[in-house]
Amino acid sequence: MDLKSVFQPRTLCVIGVSQYNPLSPGTVIYQKNLHEMEVEVFGVNPRGGTLDGREIYKSISDVPKDIDLAVICVHAEAVNEVLEECGEVGVKGVVVVSGGFAEIGGEGIERQNQLVKIAKKYDMVVIGPNCVGVYSPPYVDTFFLPSERLVTPPPGNVAVISQSGGILVDQFFSKYTERKIGVSVAVSTGNKAIVDENVLLEYFKNDPRTKLIAVYLEGFREKEGTLFLRRAMECFERKKPVLVFMAGKSDYGKQATASHTGSVMAAYNVASAAFRQWGVIEAEDEYEVITFSKVLSFNLPSIKNGNIAVLTISGGHGVLCADLCVQYGLKLVEFTEEEQEEMRMLLNPSAAPIASLKNPIDLTGSLTDSDVEKVAEYLMRNEKVEATILLMLPYPPTISMQLGRRTANIVRKYRKPVVAYVPWVQKYQMIVEGFELNGVPVAHTVEEAVQMIKALKLKGEAEMRINRSLG
Template identity: 30%
Template sequence: MSAAPEQPPAPAAPPRHWEADVLLRDGSTAHIRPIRPEDAELLVDFYSRVSDRSKYYRFFSPMPRLSDRDVERFTKVDHDRRVALVLVLQGRMIAVGRYDTLRAGEAEVAFLVEDAHQGRGIAQLLLEHLAQAGRERGLEKFVAEVLPDNSRMIQTFRDAGYRVATEYEDGVLVLEFPIDATDTAIGVMQGREHRAEAASIERFFNPRSVAIIGASRRQETIGQTLVRNLVNGDFTGRVYAVNPTAGAVSGLPAYKSVTDIPDDVDVAIVAVPADAVQDVVLDCAAKGVHGLVVISSGFAETGEEGRQRQRRLVGLSRSYGLRLIGPNCLGIINTDPSVSINASLSQVMPPRGRAGFFCQSGALGSAILEKVQNRGLGLSTFVSAGNRADVSGNDLLQYWEEDDSTEVVLLYLESIGNPRKFSRIARRVSLRKPIVAVRSGRTTQGVPMGHAVRKIAAPPAAVDAMFRQAGVIQVDTLEEMFDVAQLVAHQPLPRGRRVAIVGNSDALGLLAADAAAAVGLVVNKSVALGAEAGAEDFEDALDAAIDDPDVDSVVAVYIPPLNVSGEEVANVLAAIGEQSDKPLVSTFLGVEGVPELLRVPDVAGSTAGRGSVPSYPAVEAAVRALARVVEYAVWLRTPDGPPPSPDEVDGDRAREIVGRLLGDRPGGVDVARDELRELLACYDIDLWPAPSVSTLEEAVAAGEALGWDVVLKATAEHLRERPDLAHVWRNIDGPDHMRDAWASLHELVGEDDSGGFIVQRTAPPGVPIAIRSLEDPLFGPVVSFGISGPMTELLADRSYRIPPLGSRDAAAMVREVRSAPLLFGYRGADVVDVGEVERLIRRVAQLQNDIPQVSGLELGLVLAGPHGSTVLSAEARLEQVSDARSDWFVRRMPTQPGDTLPS
């Protein structure tokens, strides 16, 4: 009996991160994943819906149907040399893209998109994900053959941001392009991401029709409140009530299901029991609804069962192309008179204003809206995201960046699901609009139960640094957020830190001056007008302060005498505030907010126009808010040089070294000193040689090899960074001197020490500093700086930044540690070469940014002197990573921990 033929090995499973939810150009969702053998039926069905013209463009010949052999060839790939990705929507395949390796480093790429879905950016998405898969598989270049009249596909390749070369061959256009992730290609991808995410949010804020699913006739119910708020808020679109048992709700005809509504529905507000929400999703998908606002509770905030229900809700919504706000949320508001939608549980419709507000807490949402109304601040739009299962603050930032009616962004954050993306978007938005943020749990790192986020390995100080680096005005309380918001929404930004104080109360003037000094402002002018000062006195003093070139902002204090309304002084403040190009803040009658007397009319319909003067009940609050805005203005006006050019380092060589050192070590490896010297040299960091020695003879030989004038140093952990330097013997200039040093240090260390000794050249004197970096699973690269020594560790005196770093970030890192004066001539010492310190920080940041396999790097002892820096010790660890930062190079929607992605 002959042996059975040997079966080919089964193809390896594709990487898990190749599967993701994605956002299309129009703001709807879909699912991308590797093709599977069991997709044969889906593929045949998909191909039957593709037009003959699209088939011809794909295969260059009529091909009306796929043979069984074709189906098998297209669905069975090895996920290495042959990779195919499909886009799935509502359980149907709507596009497929693939590459087939031609030769080492090169593959041919092709796409086919169902005609009904062309023009939605699907080919660009498939190309991004195929290019990332190709890079992970060692590919360097894609080629594509395209018919000359297939202009849409040609444009897809040209718009991708890659360098495309073309040539004609037998009547076919051959495109070739390297797929390395250039800054241009990444910029193109991020631009598409921005437009898609903004479009998805625009659908929520500007609906033409809204269905309330769970509308109720019973008073004091959620369903009744939603209907009443929509109608009373003068929504300009159509409102539909959905209730399977009622004929009408609040005068509106009621439909048994959203599918029974005869007209289109843009947004559905869902207020049904949690276990019924999934059926609502299916009905909304069948109806063609664009987005869901799920008010219903009973999801992740209730425990594990609720978390599973929430994961299924998000997966189902995205698989049917729907975006989701909530669940367990308060709702959304748009005060634009052309929309005027209050699709929330709050009976307060805030006045029209310039601020967009995002919060996660539904419980706080109503209180926030009441506070906004009481202060006369006004909002453009408002979102309470609840459990933030899908739509997040990042999505709102993308929308508000281009929204002309939003000039200030307010964020109340209880968790950050993707801080790396937040940092990138916030940096860009802050250049155009101020972002004011409160982040709860800063000290405890606590996260509300409904928020499924991964743990951040970086310390809390790194998160605060990320906000500063992005230009975000981070404040400690909601009250302080409103204090800052009413200033940036109505007054110009200051040019600097110099302040004038004008008032009719000496006591409050002194309090203002003390508060200014405490927050880093400089009082250049203080005018005490006396208790009887009138409107003319204030006008003269304020005009003089505004016109003074040594004044950047003005604080006005007015406490009226008895039986005086202060209206005349208010008119003066409002007139000067409207005309001034410098910010004017006030403590006017102890009023909080933007009082009517100090408001300037606004042509755009806002409650208070530009130039309105904010008031604070306490002068300290006014000064604190002004100081926050000054810091933002300084950040905005400080030029930031670009990160180091890739041409200045040898990144390819560094990656080769890392690949060689890691090899097949799944557990990672600590890098030996000589290999670390080689790696650091690729980034122009010179780690001084320090041979380890275990005997006196080896120590003498090392001293001779280094040319003497060396040090002998004990490396035991408990001796490192000792301020008395007892474990270091300096200036050894020969064998005899080395013998004395060896004997003395052995006596200090003891015979049982396992730390050993090293020999090193004597370094020039300098201030000891330490530069570290790590790879955080959420942040990606993080870099820190501080003065070396145990006191720095005890006091946590370190600064942090998120690479890539420009010159502004590196300079700020050096200067913001409390021990920074040691670098700038403290007590008559030499000023160190700070430029070289900044260069080292930027080089370490660039290395960490370029090579995610570096799980940690520490330049533990660098001596910074007046003529340069000497890197004396360094350590590094490498670890294998499978999907490191893949979301930097492709668009993918975030998943929650433990998510099971839909088919």
């Protein structure tokens, strides 16, 4: 199935624009693409007229150019008639925003079955129904949310697939933006009548813009789950991990998914076990999916055993981090007296007598940038340490705003993952950017930093399982 018409269309037709309601879904989509995207856009309304000084056509058959992508924003009862017309004029891709299909049961199921027949008759790629559609900058944006309301993340390498439009724009877009996680493409699949996660995984597997695929799942149709596992493993083999966040784990959650997108979720423990077996990385909650997305988008090396070093400025933060490492299944490396003394010899005269060189390593408030650089490099060279967490509180006057850049430039020479915690306030953005622009992801909290290392351990476990399965 060729999805280029959906993700990189040259021409777009929005069916259901309004001259009189600037906040109608069709009008919002039309104006966003007219002013913000590269696609050439046309509007359709049976009454015709003009919008923003441009002609509104009475039918898609009146549009003077071939259309790559059509967005249908009409009442559910009229969707299939419009879809048929799209097929007749050779439209390649369609996003059906309208609800009122399988998610409502009864006549909605029949309506969706008819939609599938029409799409297959004309070999059209259909996203939805009951969705917000596609965000694929700089080409197209079919989300019917006004730009002043929608927070969009920066360009990046994460493709997002979500059955829920609300989850996509809130849990992913808003939180990705807060944490500077970049997106290549985002898709709301809704009822996934034609295009489901498996079709999208096949596309993103070969998409040069995408290095990580994050998926919000509410359920699978019959046989869909098995194919999903195969597709996910194929993506992993291409060095593109698939990260899944599942909903519908409880009985009440399953009932809610049925009425939301018409999906059916298998027993959670069965699905979760299958994910582990096939190399899918699973986030347990809405917080982990964001943190995992962040660290995996940096393409850091995985770890196998979870042997961690913690380098901190604050003893209290070190204690907190140690507890969290145990909670998340990680192990603090034990340094010998000799190793501790070797690290002490690297410190400035003020910090050396009072620093605690056990693990967590507390350099105290008497440290300097140079102390952090030297001890971090020592940890990179220590074979017992698989990954390092840096808890960098930039309060002591002996620390400069160049701490992030200087430390990151040291550790980037080694193929060992490093993550950092720095308070996310504006005055410390130079330190944050110094780390991140040089390949060290920065967490919002100490717990997020630990979650990042957990994600790298899960990635390592996935690699081992896939390598074993390939013989």
